[in-house]
Amino acid sequence: MISPLRSVTPSDAADVAALFDAARLRQARRLSSKTKQALAIDVGVSPAAIGQYESGVIAPRPEVVTALASALDVPVRFFATGRPLAPLDTSDAHFKSLRSTTAGQRNKALAYTEQVWELTHLLERWIQFPTVNLDIDSWSGLTRDRVRARSAAEKLRSAWGVSLDGPFPHLTRTAEANGVVVVFASFASDDEVKRISAFSTSKLSRPIVVTPPDRVDDVFTHRFNLAHELGHFVLHEDGVHGDIEIEREADRFAGELLMPEKPMRTLLGPRVEWDRLAKLSQVWGVAIKSLIFRSRQLDIISDASARRAYQRLETMKSSGLIKPSPTARYEGEMPVLLKRAYEYAESQGADIASIAAELAWHPARVRELLRSGDERPKLTALL
Structure with missing residues (x-):
């Protein structure tokens, strides 16, 4: 203890x-x-x-x-003083929806991330977390041109042992295995932070990505948001946070990471075929809307075709034909790093109460930050 x-x-x-x-x-x-x-x-x-x-x-x-x-x-x-603290300010974090959030909303998110780091730092007393494998210094030097995002995405796939031509399986679990802390932020149920879609920082001892739970009701949205934040890590360590061009480049990186150009040019046809897009969506782990956007981005379809496709897609969503797929259904997209680190610490004599005492938090606060995985009860027996 x-x-x-x-x-x-x-x-x-x-x-x-x-x-x-x-x-x-x-x-x-x-x-x-x-x-x-x-x-x-x-x-x-x-x-x-x-x-x-x-x-x-x-x-x-x-x-x-x-x-x-x-x-x-x-x-x-x-x-009381005497505990590790890593203060953050707005310039230390990337907010995917910076312009739609208030200073108070961003400050709350930053304070939350500070505490994620404190818990992580404490848990590292018992277990060695995966080494951070982002190689930010070498990738941030890539020439800023139209192929920069693609080059960085290809480098990340290679560094993480993922095929350059196939779907990216288990993005969350792979990011965690490479030292990235991913957390579904429980504070996001509050009305004041509903507009925050995702945010991240690489200014601490390890990179942290925080996503509010209402943004992970759809696994495709979660995967794209996480890929977007990974783009910031490898491309924008010293960038101007909130700059529109930086955010666009992070989106391009996410598209390249999840939908590489070479296979997409083969798989996406000049006509919008909904059954094909639906199947590709499931195989590649991306939204149908993202596939339409990628088709237009690669000049496979025209602006007019894309506009019609977007309109038809919204109609199908409104009628309930296309529904979001909760992230909780996909084990490889649920963060488990902190939870498993705590489980090991627990096997060594730690518990929620003792960790809360060391952090000077209420025990409920520790439980909140560890509650990033699937909280559904497990069926252990049928009889």
């Missing part, structure tokens, strides 16, 4: 006030989606005081520390 917070064990609010970590207050407030003004009202201080606490100008009094913990739903000792 691990002993919680060996270096710092504050016994009450007075001790925590003496060891107050301003960055922890900022993290907790961002996770709660509270403004400084809203938190100030909850706690009974001025917004200026909250700003001073977060900037480290002054530390809150013990009674204020207790009130902050209550308002932000964290243990009092959450605010």
Whole structure:
């Protein structure tokens, strides 16, 4: 059993006030989606005081520390210094839907990712995670031209042992096997983060991709979003986050990774044949809409044909003929890295309570971050 917070064990609010970590207050407030003004009202201080606490100008009094913990739903000792922390800001992450999100939504996502890293960092005490195999430095130097995305996608397939001409099986599991942490973010059920489709960062000790659960109701959407974020990792380490051209290039990379040009030119015909597209969708793990787009991108069909196909596709979706396929049905697309790391830690004597104590979180928070896999109950016996 691990002993919680060996270096710092504050016994009450007075001790925590003496060891107050301003960055922890900022993290907790961002996770709660509270403004400084809203938190100030909850706690009974001025917004200026909250700003001073977060900037480290002054530390809150013990009674204020207790009130902050209550308002932000964290243990009092959450605010004590002495634990690993990797602060992120907007320039450290790629948001697939940056322009449709608010600063508060992005800050909440960033704070969540910080905690994903903290849990990962702690679990690495028991188990060696897969080596990160992205080779960002060499790929980011590719010449920025129209074949750059294709070259990077081919290099990634080769590096990960995937055929250049066939479907990309189990994208999520393969990414995890190459050191990428993939998480389905439980916070995304909140209305304020519904617009976030996916985001990622490569600024920490290992790359992390976070996807809200409502975006994984369709496995094809999830696979494309993950491929998009992988494109950022291999092409845009130093790019301007949110730049429209960078986002377009990440989309091109995703298309090339999941639908390589050579086989697509053979498989996609000059006529939009729906039965063919439906079969290709299942075999290649991409949406029918993506196949239509790829057909147009490769000049296999005309703009007019593509427009008609999109219209017909929406009609078929509206009538229920084409329905999304939940990611949970596809084992290889469900993230398991953190869950399996915890299972090993558990075999060595750790448990949810002890890990929560070390992180100074509520146990429910640890469970949330480990709940990235398929939570459906398993049928173990028929009789």
